[in-house]
Amino acid sequence: MAMAGRIRSSVPRLTKALMSDSVSTQRLNVERALICPNFTDPQSRNFASASPTKEPKIKVPVAMFGGSGNYASALYIAAAKAKTLEKVEAELLDLVAASQKSPTFSQFMKDLAVPADTRVKAMTQICDQAKFSEITKNFLVVLADNGRLRHVDTIAKRFSDLTMAHRGEVKAIVTTVIPLPAEEEKELKDTLQQILGKGKKVKLEQKIDPSILGGLVVEFGQKVFDMSIKTRAKQMERFLRDPINFDA
Known part of the structure; x- marks a missing residue:
């Protein structure tokens, strides 16, 4: 029950985190991204006043339930806002395919004994090497930090269901x-x-x-x-x- 509550409470923050400008390999910056989606280096941030832009309201085309459904829905909203639905879908499916071909990689994603810092650092490097989009990278880093990488195949399937419904x-x-x-x-x-x-x-x-x-x-x-x-x-x-x- 505690885990389910944690998933539900983290979904709104997850959606914002996926839209953040960048995600560092440092776990501290991952946590900051979850709390403050627009976090960047204070030295480079421009605090000049600007009129806020109204973001389009995005709705998932199919209601999803459960932990994997919540994560897939949050990713869908973030990717739809960034207009990268197909790219994110392809990248997720590529990752799942890679895990199916590599027993070592698959075991790494399923092993909860691996420290969160190690999971975050490894997933960040993998995303950088694969040249994944920021949306996908941010999402996978959040999964790594929350110990949810072992569910990425199910989440990818649910996300594909949403993108298919979006395309009719x-x-x-x-x-x-x-x-x-x-x-x-x-x-x-x-x-x-x-x-x-x-x-x-x-x-x-x-x-x-x-x-x-x-x-x-x-x-x-x-x-x-x-x-x-x-x-x-x-x-x-x-x-x-x-x-x-x-x-x-």
């Missing part, structure tokens, strides 16, 4: 035993597009699962169309086991 895309996952031929994939995509109608765009994702034996399973929005041989075989088995009523 609807994900459809088709599961088959072997990859669909190009013609059949196009036919399925066109059919789903007709169901959606105008204003939305189908984004088809293929998954391979030999356990379904044949046929296909389509997950589309909140619906699942199961036309697999495995499911049909189970239905047939239940039918054969049911007692036959000869009087009917």
Whole structure:
């Protein structure tokens, strides 16, 4: 419960921190960024009076819940304000892909025994080498400082859900035993597009699962169309086991 409370209370500050001008490798500056989003070097800051600009009000296109959803929502708002949604999405997915390819890197992100200072310094260096945007860099540094790097893959998926909704895309996952031929994939995509109608765009994702034996399973929005041989075989088995009523 304490952790959940900490996540909820940190979301507004996190959103502001992601919009800060810069994030230092020093943990002190990370904490300052969370409290004061416009923190920079006092020697270089210009305190001349200026009329405040009214920021556009950004709303997440889909309500997200839970810790990962809150982090993804905060990142979405910051990236939308900076007009870098696609760049931030690509950078997050690149990081997740890198962690999947490197067991050492994956273990580092999951290991809470690593001191926060070490996590912050390492993640800052990684972002600098990868030339990530400031929004992404700030976000990952905050995750590192809060011990939430182990959830970055889930956060990235939730963030992608938000960016897809922003673009008017609807994900459809088709599961088959072997990859669909190009013609059949196009036919399925066109059919789903007709169901959606105008204003939305189908984004088809293929998954391979030999356990379904044949046929296909389509997950589309909140619906699942199961036309697999495995499911049909189970239905047939239940039918054969049911007692036959000869009087009917």
